[in-house]
Amino acid sequence: MLIDIRNLSIYADTPTGEVRVLDRVSLQIEEGEIHTLVGESGSGKSLIARAIMGFVNPLWRVQADRLWFRGIDLLNLTAKQRREIIGVDIAMIFQDAARYLDPNTTVLEQLREAILDEDVKAKFGQRTKAKNDYARNLLLKMGVKNWQQVLESYPFELSDGVAQKAMIATAIAHRPYLLIADEPTTAMEPTTRAQIYRLLAQLHSKFDMSILLITQDLNTIMQETDRITTIYCGQIMETGSKERMLSTPMHPYTDALNYTSLLQTEALQPRARLTTLPGLEPTLQRMPKGCRLGPRCPYARKQCIDRPEITVEKDYAYYCHFPMRANQKAQKESQS
Structure with a gap:
């Protein structure tokens, strides 16, 4: 089991008192699985992803019987131990990629920062060149033909589709076990959305990478999805195989x-x-x-x-x- 969540609840303080935003959520993701989490805006689907990543508001209270990643209890890790997992073994991409990429540095600089020394296995004096080559190869895998121009560009100079591909390249630089895609194709044209989904499917197939896809409706799920989970107002409604959920829920x-x-x-x-x-x-x-x-x-x-x-x-x-x-x-x- 890659991700094992049992009875996860998150409490937020409001002017009228404490509110249970997530209500005893349970979710399991297998190794090599594409799992789609579907829910309307405000349903809490992104909050589940942030709980896995450790991005929950520090003023909120997180409680769970189990929040495990590959048998590791994420809630019992120190901040340093959590950082060693997040961004390396678990990565996340967001909608509106240009907003989350650093606007002050080029794509090449951001890719170099995401590439670890152990990924290139080069001598000290050759690491910069090795990382540049690694960054180029990452963009080529993303299907970016004008990779040289993209590497030299700042995020705001890129189209939505290319910016999302650059973010995916940054996220998978270390080949994580789990890639969380939080509405990665929102507001994109259908052709661009199809390109991004095709790219995610190729990454899943090539690297046996598990994917948690978060979306608002069943129109935007990947064809390769193995299982679907629906969530409403912080409560899990149903989970099952794609075929079952789309035909006889x-x-x-x-x-x-x-x-x-x-x-x-x-x-x-x-x-x-x-x-x-x-x-x-x-x-x-x-x-x-x-x-x-x-x-x-x-x-x-x-x-x-x-x-x-x-x-x-x-x-x-x-x-x-x-x-x-x-x-x-x-x-x-x-x-x-």
Whole structure:
């Protein structure tokens, strides 16, 4: 097991008191797996990534039964020990790459900083040249043909797609075990998005690198995704294989995400209304009790004020008192 998270909760201070932003989240990522985490804005998906990386607000309280990376308890590491893992064995790329790259230094300088001496294995006087060659090869692997121009450029001089490729090159310089991609293609054109996803798939295949892809909807998942996990308002809803989650999900939230995806709306007639969940997401200060989807769920009942326990069946798991299979059965019985 590469990543093993059990009952991760993160508490934030608000004017009305402490709020549980992440509510007992559990997530497992296998070695060599592409795992996609899907949720709307504010669902807490990026906060899970930041908890793995150790980027959580120091004023917030982090609590977990287990937050392990390759058997190492990340919560018990010192700051120095955590830094030895982050950026080397675990790397992260963000949306709007030009914003996260240093605007005051060239791409070459930033790549050289990311490349460790042990990566080039050159003598002291030859390390600079060796790192320059390594940086060039990294960009070539990213599919950057005008690598010389890109190496000499500052981040703000690059297009969105090239800047993202430069950030990926920086992240994988040491060939990490896990690459976290936090909405890496947001606001990109479809062709550029396809290039970035194709690149990530090639890295996964070539280096057997695990990838945690974070996205807002099911339209932007990678074709090579092995498993999908859905999250809503800090609670995990469901996790399972890509095929299962896209065809026969058990949780109403995953089902709603499927119906709002482009794949399902292509058959809509002109001027027809899009299928969406009723209501609005709750604010941090007014989180519902029990299942946080309850006020918006068409199948919610009184029992939903208690948070459902996990139900595990073969290759998938979900948190729901009234899963889709039971709801569909009840509807058929009522019609008959």
